[in-house]
Amino acid sequence: MKEKDWDKDWLYFTKRARRGVFVLLTLFIIIAIFPRFYDNYFYKPIAYKVGDIVTENPSKEIVEKSHKQYVIPEKPFNPNTIDKEGWMRIGLSEKQAQMIINYLKSGAILKTKSDVKKLYPITDELYNLLEPMIDLPTTRHKEEFAQYENNTESKKESPISIKNNLLIPISINTATEEELLQVKGIGPFFAREIIKLRDAYGGLISLNQLLTIYKMDKERLDLISPMLIVNESEIKKININSASLERLKRHPLITIDMAKSLVYYREHEHPFKTVDEIMLTPYIDKKVYLEIKPYLTVD
Known part of the structure; x- marks a missing residue:
């Protein structure tokens, strides 16, 4: 009898114990079913657009962005005579434009369209955009010319x-x-x-x-x-006292910086009395002066 009572006592839970067991069972059930319940009712996969995903080749994105920065000249141009500002209008940075100007000032001459492609700041993409407007013989013309001479x-x-x-x-x-x-x-x-x-x-x-x-x-x-x-x-000389900035910088030997300095000097100092006075302006040293002197006048 005592053994039977002992079994009943062992299976008997107090009210407080029963509450504890109920709480534990409830937590266990919640932990077990919550992830599945969350996935079905709360989780929504993010919908990505193809354009929003970063490609493995970011250079393509850069090319597409840079393409929008280029402004192709409306008229054919000679890359040997275009000034620094002209290259910048196309879309090159000031540093890149100056690099080309310095290269040409060293005595280099761009003789064919393909020579432009060899300029360091000119990418393949930019060259392909500029090529139709470059006023130089093409590679094809070069070959035809050679064939003509050899015939x-x-x-x-x-x-x-x-x-x-x-x-x-x-x-x-x-x-x-x-x-x-x-x-x-x-x-x-x-x-x-x-x-x-x-x-x-x-x-x-x-x-x-x-x-x-x-x-x-x-x-x-x-x-x-x-x-x-x-x-x-x-020679058709340029009057440096009356020529516009556009007229000055259009000359192959006058850069945009030189043209601006000439205009600034005559407007803020005094009109040029002699062509020799251009050496008082920045960017024009004796060597440059001797090159452009025959093309300038003050009358």
């Missing part, structure tokens, strides 16, 4: 192999394309390039300037020189 029949017809049709030398600063074609060594290509070069400068002060033309070498220059004369009085 026997072409050589027979080329102006370089015929006698001069001129009796007296002609002025390179006023000669027409037709007159230039009469000179032994000058064909249609060189006639056009000579006129294009002299128009950019306002005239030539030396026949050596022709060496900046693509495919013009010393041998050809020596051949055509006897029939060409340079007359500096025919």
Whole structure:
């Protein structure tokens, strides 16, 4: 009897104990079913758009962003004559633009479109955008020119192999394309390039300037020189006291910084009395002065 009572006592829980057991069982059930319940009723997977995901190749995103920064010139341009501000308008930084200007000032000449691609600040993407507007022969033209020169029949017809049709030398600063074609060594290509070069400068002060033309070498220059004369009085000079900033910086030898300093000096100091006074402005040293002096006037 005592043993039976002992069993009942062992199975008997006080009211306080029963509450504790109930609380523990409730917590256990909550812990067991809560994760599944949360996933079904509360968790909502985040919907990502393809464009919001960072790609493994961030360079593509950078290219797309940089593409929007470029402003392609509306008209063809010669990269040998474009100034620092011009490169910056396209989308290069000031440092990148100055790098190109310094490279060209060192005596380098961009003779074909593909030469522009070799400039350090010019990316493949930017080159592809600029290429149609670059006013230089293409690689294809270069190959055609070489093929033309290597062709026997072409050589027979080329102006370089015929006698001069001129009796007296002609002025390179006023000669027409037709007159230039009469000179032994000058064909249609060189006639056009000579006129294009002299128009950019306002005239030539030396026949050596022709060496900046693509495919013009010393041998050809020596051949055509006897029939060409340079007359500096025919140069179209720029009046530095009245020329606008745009007119000044358009000259191949005048950078945007030089143009601004000339305008600032004449407006805040006094009009230039002589061309020599340009050496009083920043960016123009004696070497630069000697190069641009023939193209300037104060009258």
